[in-house]
Amino acid sequence: MHQAIVIFEVEGGSDKGPDGHRRDTMPIVDAVRAAGWHAEVIYYHPDRAAEIFDTVVGGFDAYISRVNPGHIPGGEKGYFTLLTQLADAGVIGMSTPADMMAYGAKDALVKLNRTPLVPADTAAYYDVADFHQTFPTSLSYGERVLKQNRGSTGEGIWRVRLADRDLAASVTPGTALPLDTELKCTEAVDNRSRHTTLGEFMDFCDQYIIGDNGMLVDMRFMPRIVEGEIRILLVGAEPVFIVHKKPAEGEDSFSATLFSGAKYTYNRPEEWPELLAMFEQARPVIAAKLGQNQNVPLIWTADFMLDTAADGSDTYVLGEINNSCVGFTSELSMGIQEKIAAEAIRRVETANLAVPA
Structure with a gap:
């Protein structure tokens, strides 16, 4: 085992800081290094796919993908092909193309429409x-x-x-x-x-x-989206942060994005006990419906909206799951990068223990 994790990025895009990285990338790198492992960033480009493959297979145990699908040069197909080839060569993917499509595609909601979530x-x-x-x-x-x-x-x-x-x-x-x-x-x-x-x-x-x-x-x-969308940010199976995103005032306003003027409030999970209890029951259902096994992505989110049940009580409706490249810049002060590093290393070590000697 190399005890090394590579973080994939692409050059350019609106999600980059002055150093050319996503603002949440280097904190992950630093956290992995602080845990005693090696970590570095490699920029994906289709013209360098063969070289990247050789470098990663020869020196790394796993990758963490921090690539916004809309910023991939040449499109997703070539990038997904590389990730699949790496997995076939024994490199542990976080997340794999299958995870990104299962959890990140909007039709995840359709796969859950026979559950109380959707x-x-x-x-x-x-x-x-x-x-x-x-x-x-x-x-x-x-x-x-x-x-x-x-x-x-x-x-x-x-x-x-x-x-x-x-x-x-x-x-x-x-x-x-x-x-x-x-x-x-x-x-x-x-x-x-x-x-x-x-x-x-x-x-x-x-x-x-x-x-x-x-x-x-x-x-x-x-x-009731006007009351806000509630996002659970997870590292593996653990909810680590909850963001309450309230749309801007106005008759037509329903968007919960910062760009649209929504107001964000950041909470610890224990501040939303009812939502957390509901999600604890729902998470295994989500994993079973969307994944090929009970594993869940390394970094992912589940967004909920309030609804009213037949008896008048509050209930939650799942509006979206995100996995491809979840941003968490605002939560860095809460130590989320350390949790990501610890979970990534745990997954590598667990996978290696499962391999026959």
Whole structure:
């Protein structure tokens, strides 16, 4: 065993600091080194894939991927191929392409729609024709949220409703709406609304379905999102931080991103006992439904929204899971980087113990 972990990054992108790294990368490197292991950063580029493979296989036990999918030169395919080749060569992946797709893709919600975590009418469109045939009927049941697969900071996340409130109140659920129905659509990236027709908007959304890993998730709008989205940040199976993200004031505001003006409050997990108790029961279900085993990613998040149960009590609805490249700059003062280093080393040591001598 080399007792060495490589952290993958890519050059450039809005997530980099003055030193060219993500602001949460070097704290991980320093924490791994403080634990007595070697750690360094390697920038991925498709032109260097063969060289990177040889370097990592020859000198490292594992990798931690800190790459925003939208910043990968040449796209995800080449990067995922390299990660898969490394895993085949015995390098432990955190996270693997399979984990990123299972936990990071928006259709994770569809895989959980037969659990109490997600509304049963949550669906995904992988085909443009299916989207155009099904969504006009889906919208007849009330306001919907469409989520593109690989969006970040709210890009391609749309709240969709009928512009005419009187019409919305009179629509018979289950009836396909005409393509000239006027819509009001609000994008989460900035809470700005646009007025368009159903047909025009669906044509616009085709871009999210076309291409590798393209899809749109169709989920009912949760009105209590205005009270805030609650994000659980986890290292492995351990919740280490909770962020309460409250959208900016305003009728159209529903986005919980900082860019849109949402206000963030950072809490320790024990400050949300009911949510924590619910998630402790839900986590094994999530792992069983999404993963190939009971393992969970090294760094991941689960975002919840408040809803009201039939008896009037509060309940939580899962809105999203993130895994590909979760940022945690604001939590560095809480020592999350030490937890990440300790868990990463534990996983390597556990994996090596499982290998026959």
